[in-house]
Amino acid sequence: MRAVTVFAPLNFAFQKYTGNTDDSFVLYHITNTPYKLNQLGNTPIFSELDGNPPLWVTRTKTDNVEDIYINNAKVLQEKSNFIQTDHSGKKKVLHILEDVLEPVRPLSQEFQIYNLNAFEFLNLSENLDLDNYRVRSFRQRVNVTNKQDVFNEDGRFTFFIPVDDGFQPPPRPDKIDAKVIDGHVIPHKVLFTAATKNDVEYETLAYTDTVKVVVFFGTESNGKETKRFVKSRTIVRDSSHPAGVVIAEIVKANIPVRNGVVHLINRPLMVVDNTVTEFLKVNYKNHEDGPLYKFYEVIHDTEGDFMDRITAMKELTLFAPSNNAWKDPNLKNLIRDRKKIQEILHMHVIEEQLTLQQIIDNNKHQLYQVATIAPRRHLYFNVVKSGGNRTLTVEGGGVNATVIQSDVAATNGVVHIIDRVLGVPFMTVGRKMATDPMLNKTFIMGRSQGFNEQLDDMGKRFTYFVPRDYAWKKVENTYPSAHKKLFMHDFAYHARQILERHLVVADQAYTMAELKNMTMHEARKLPTVRDVVKIRVKESDKSYYVEWNNEWIHVFRPDVECTNGVIHVIDNVFVRDSDIQVTGSGEIVQPLRATLGFIICLIIGQYL
Incomplete structure (x- = not known):
């Protein structure tokens, strides 16, 4: 025993x-x-x-x-x-x-194998049970570039080996040089998929002084099964190895070898040889396995000019909704409206190349916005930092989406995968106010006397001219003491009166284009929750302006769509000097309160 x-x-x-x-x-x-x-x-x-x-x-x-x-x-x-x-x-x-342990097996018991390392695995792959996958093309590149020692070395490694099908089309094989092969190997770590967290970056052998490449794992679920992916990110590039992310599906995972573990993947990492259009088509050919399969399916079914436009672009950035993003029930009826869905698709494209780092750099001093190929539609970016992590959010048409995979590289641009479809609202005006960081101060003021509570009413249609935080900063610079008092509980009534002037309630919500057409010849009165607001709208240099009280106010973000209305984010507050009076001590005096005080003084004076 x-x-x-x-x-x-x-x-x-x-x-x-x-x-x-x-x-x-x-x-x-x-x-x-x-x-x-x-x-x-x-x-x-x-x-x-x-x-x-x-x-x-x-x-x-x-x-x-x-x-x-x-x-x-x-x-x-x-x-x-x-x-x-x-x-x-x-x-x-x-x-x-929880699971069985699966060893490397020969196709036939007549062929004997004994504790193979990764190089022996490559050399003997035709005799192994690999679910009909073949790795001859990668083995050839290993031999041509004299990288045999990388796979033969004792120690602890994680190897990613592309299967033969991933070497199409030519000249892809020629792009797999010694540095690319190094980018398929993680040294000092043996990473099995179940035991490895997603989105944790690991340095590869291609992490050097001249080029820096990391890889990380990811998953994608279609509701029936979960697919595992590995992604390479070239952080520091050279003339032969472009920056960005390349995604490969793990088609056979967790093959144990003497010096680590092997994962078979459907295409080489680091190699960027597809345009944005080709990247989408490859995803579609992979059916539900592709992370953007549903996005391309919608494009294909719409039969518009979207693919022609992005194919003709010399450079672009595509914000592509993931497969899960299209499961939103709000999209079911919309997808049938081909005119509307074409506008929405165009809202996901920028006619320039923008990486995550470029967006972060542009966002340091002000909220970054950029025009899409949809007329008068912009995207707005925000970067949320938590410890060492950075999360990029993008808003378009009232929808705030999170970038779940940034910087997917293409020869003519970059693709960022997002978790929602832009331009399809799913929040009420009230919920949008509560979650948009740019509208924080107006939301805080609106909590006074329950003003915000009405904004979730689905039986009404709101057009809300919302001063962004920058607008309140301007008020603070002009009326510092009064601004402070406006956000205090004792002055909630006065704050509410100011906000009521900004909220139009009618039988429909008004886009900026509609307001421009309505007020083309003269200003128009619109019903607010208090009385009316008289405005006029013009368009100049691809931006909208609202005239109120003889002042033209820039509309920073028009047409933020919500399920029960629309928000227009403006650069000034609808406030008059007479709205805010300041005593010698700096306190706000409401006109009504001042009048009552004067009357009381007269009455008291009669008895003195």
């Missing part, structure tokens, strides 16, 4: 496993040393399979909870550490796994 550790998969793991479960399969789940869980470190242990191929141990910690993985199988710790000692003192230890 021998001392052993047995890693036993759950019954359910066997039910979903479709491979062979012969004696060699069983031996791969056994090691001849008894290991309790606390004895499993980050060093490999060796199985009883011929050649003693390693079992890789990974410990991860999330919120102070530690998980242990053997290769890609999670250990069920509460069901493990079962120890039995036989009559000779030999210990048997049992641990339970």
Whole structure:
């Protein structure tokens, strides 16, 4: 009898496993040393399979909870550490796994393999059971560039190997030079997919003084299954290796080898040889596996000029909604309106190349906005920092979307994948006010006396001229003491009166184009929640201006659409000097309150 550790998969793991479960399969789940869980470190242990191929141990910690993985199988710790000692003192230890441990297998039992490393894996791949995937093209590039040592070296590595189908079209194979091959290898880490967090960047062998390339994992779910992706990001480029992100699907994951783990991917990393149009088409050909499959399907079904326009562009930036973004129920009826959906598609395109870093640089001193190819439609950017992480949000047509994958590189531009479809509102005016950082001060003021509560009413249609925070700053510069008092509870009534002047309530919401047409010849009175506001609208230099009280006010963001109205973000507050009176001590005096005070003084004076 021998001392052993047995890693036993759950019954359910066997039910979903479709491979062979012969004696060699069983031996791969056994090691001849008894290991309790606390004895499993980050060093490999060796199985009883011929050649003693390693079992890789990974410990991860999330919120102070530690998980242990053997290769890609999670250990069920509460069901493990079962120890039995036989009559000779030999210990048997049992641990339970969520999944089976799958070794490298030959196609035929007549062909023997013994504990292959990554280079031997490449050389013998035609004799291995790899689900009909072939890697001859990549092996050829490894040999041509003399990079055999990278795959032959002892140690701990994660290897990404593109399959043959990913080497089309020519001249893609010629772009896979020594530096690109280095970009497919992570040194010092053995990363199995289940044990590796998404979006954590790992330096590759191509992280040098001249070029810097990292890779990270990601997932995409179509509701039926979850696909795993690996993404390379070239941070520092050179003349042969452009900056940006390249996405590859992991088509066969977690192949253990003597010096680490191999993941087969559907195309090479680092290689940028598609235009934006070609990138979308490739996604569509991959059917539901492509992260932008649904976006291209909508483009195709719309039958407009969208593809022709972006194909003709010398450079562009595309904000592409993910597959999940199109599941929004608000989109079902809209997709049938081809004219509207064409306008929305155009709102996702900028006729210049903008990387994440360029947007961040442009956003440092003011909120960055840029025109789309949709007439009079702009995108507005905001960068949220949390620790060392930066999250980019983009707003268009009242929709705030988060960039979930930035800087996907193309030969004529860059693609940013976002989590919502722009231009399709899903918030009420009230909810938009509560969540838009540019409108924060108006929202805070509107909480006084419950002014904001009416803004969620779906039975009304609002046109709200909302002063952005910059506009309130101008008021503060002119009336510093009064501005301070306006946001205090004691002066809520006065603040509400000012806001009421900005909120038009009618049987419809008015876009800026409609207001311009309505007031082309003369100013017009519109009903507000208090009385009326008299305005006129003009367009100049691709911007709108609202005339109020003989002053032309710039509209910073027109037509922020909401489910029960529209917001127009303006650069000034509709406020008159008579609205804000300041005493010698700097306090606001409301006109009505001042009149009542004067009358009271007269009455008291009669009795003195």
